[in-house]
Amino acid sequence: MPAKDVWGELEALSRAGNPEPREIERLAGQAGWVYHHTTGGHAIYVKEGFWANLSIPQHRLKRKTALRLLKLIESSLYEEERQSHDD
Numbered sequence: 001m002p003a004k005d006v007w008g009e010l011e012a013l014s015r016a017g018n019p020e021p022r023e024i025e026r027l028a029g030q031a032g033w034v035y036h037h038t039t040g041g042h043a044i045y046v047k048e049g050f051w052a053n054l055s056i057p058q059h060r061l062k063r064k065t066a067l068r069l070l071k072l073i074e075s076s077l078y079e080e081e082r083q084s085h086d087d
Helices: 004-015 021-030 063-086
Strands: 034-039 042-046 054-057
Touching: 004 021, 004 063, 021 034, 021 042, 021 054, 021 063, 054 063
Parallel strands: none
Antiparallel strands: 034 042, 042 054
16 A cells, blocks of 8 residues: 555645646656556556556646546555455
8 A cells, every 4th residue: 555645745746737747657656656668758657456557748748638647546546445455
């Protein structure tokens, strides 16, 4: 289970204006995502046991794209929490 400060940072980035890709990558790493490869200007992250990959553009993000990435990271945390309660 990731530390509670990941939830706080996730919330802060969601409210922030327009987070940089490196901020999202740092938060993804703290949430258990692992860098897999880079392709076409996107860094691809994977998380074991999660259904989706995280594709983070390496250029300036639009607000909507940043929010979608943060929601995906949040979903993975909820899924991880749910799985830990099921075990």
